[in-house]
Amino acid sequence: MDEIESPSLFLDFDGTLVEIADGPDAIEPPGALGRRLETLANRFDGRVAVVTGRSLDNLHHFLGPSATFRAGSHGAHIEGPDREVLREARPLPDDAISTLADFAKETGLLYERKTHGGALHYRSNPAMMDQVLSIAEQVGEQHGLAVKQGKSVAELVWPGADKGGAVRILMAKPPFAGSVPVFLGDDVTDEDGMAAAREHDGFGIAVGERPFTNASYHLPTVKDVYEWLKL
Numbered sequence: 001m002d003e004i005e006s007p008s009l010f011l012d013f014d015g016t017l018v019e020i021a022d023g024p025d026a027i028e029p030p031g032a033l034g035r036r037l038e039t040l041a042n043r044f045d046g047r048v049a050v051v052t053g054r055s056l057d058n059l060h061h062f063l064g065p066s067a068t069f070r071a072g073s074h075g076a077h078i079e080g081p082d083r084e085v086l087r088e089a090r091p092l093p094d095d096a097i098s099t100l101a102d103f104a105k106e107t108g109l110l111y112e113r114k115t116h117g118g119a120l121h122y123r124s125n126p127a128m129m130d131q132v133l134s135i136a137e138q139v140g141e142q143h144g145l146a147v148k149q150g151k152s153v154a155e156l157v158w159p160g161a162d163k164g165g166a167v168r169i170l171m172a173k174p175p176f177a178g179s180v181p182v183f184l185g186d187d188v189t190d191e192d193g194m195a196a197a198r199e200h201d202g203f204g205i206a207v208g209e210r211p212f213t214n215a216s217y218h219l220p221t222v223k224d225v226y227e228w229l230k231l
């Protein structure tokens with residue numbers, strides 16, 4: 001990293017900065033992670049952003065208030081230091097929400113309502129994957145929404161609201177403009193972020209086991225991410 005001129009960091013959260021847990025609320029972030037990310041951002045002259053599928057409120061819940069950039073909801077909602085809004089989230093249509101929530105209720109799965117969309121979690125019953133994807137596709141088609149598949153989760157969001165979009169928006173603004181973006185992530189939704197990093201002459205680093213199309217480098221575990229970033 002020291003050899004790259006003006007690097008910026010785009011960091012996924014689950015599976016990159018925190019170990020994946022049994023459910024979205026079961027994660028155990030390392031102590032004072034918000035503060036540590038702020039220190040990291042200072043080393044990069046402010047050019048550090050956490051880019052997550054979680055809602056920003058949820059991320060704030062785990063990280064506390066922050067003076068760093070955060071993109072939540074896969075990039076549908078972006079805030080700068082001190083929660084300055086750079087892109088506003090937009091919820092799903094009521095009809096889509098009730099269809100998904102009813103499906104979750106009937107099947108005993110978890111429907112997570114987000115400020116920018118909604119997520120069906122099937123970690124508790126992996127055999128439901130096909131049914132979950134099928135209802136997600138159906139609702140997506142009906143309302144013009146995009147379906148994103150993650151680890152044991154299918155999410156519906158407005159089109160264009162992806163991690164690549166977050167990278168592009170931030171790279172157009174100070175302090176990111178003109179930097180070399182490095183995107184770290186572990187999951188399929190991070191491919192968009194890595195592709196956008198490449199567009200800006202940066203690169204992606206895959207974390208964990210998943211084979212990546214757009215990654216140039218690889219770190220095997222979350223622990224390796226902390227060591228590499230001296231976080």
Ligand SMILES: [Mg+2]
Pocket residue numbers: 012013014015016185186187
């Ligand atoms: Mg992840």
